[in-house]
Amino acid sequence: MSDVLLLKGYIMFAPQPLAMTFLGIEIHSFELNTWKVIGLSGSLVFALRFIIQAIASEKAQKSVIPFGFWECSLVGCILSLSYFAIYRHDSVGVIQNLIPLPIYLRNLYFRYRKEKPVKHAEFRDVTRTEVESQTTHHS
Secondary structure (H helix, E strand, O other), X not given: OOOEEEEOOEEEEOOOOEEEEEOOEEEEEEOOOHHHXXXXXXXXXXXXXXXXXXXXXXXHXXXXXXXXXXXXXXXXXXXXXXXXXXXXXXXXXXXXXXXXHHHHHHHHHHHHOOOOOOOHHHHOOOOHHHXXXXXXXHO
């Protein structure tokens, strides 16, 4: 069992290495703390977006990107970015999460912005006979 510590306002588990075997390889240094839970949660949410996309594509019988894909991308990105920036101080992890962040934000902006209704008369399809009748009346 691990002991719970309160350090600088963060709840952390006292690191007690666990030994485990995975595919015949022994792993001895698996420590779990609050920041690792945040980082792992980011990875899990980020991976969940592909499950959402696969389900939506299966329902539509074509490749689609549903709205939940962008929500999961943003939440997973922010959790992972927090882990890499605050806990790990890892520039590679920070950069790999910062680069796509504006894309996630922009797609969510498109979804949430208030659009003005479009007048259908301005953009309606005009048939060939309508165009011909208009040109013959004006000639």
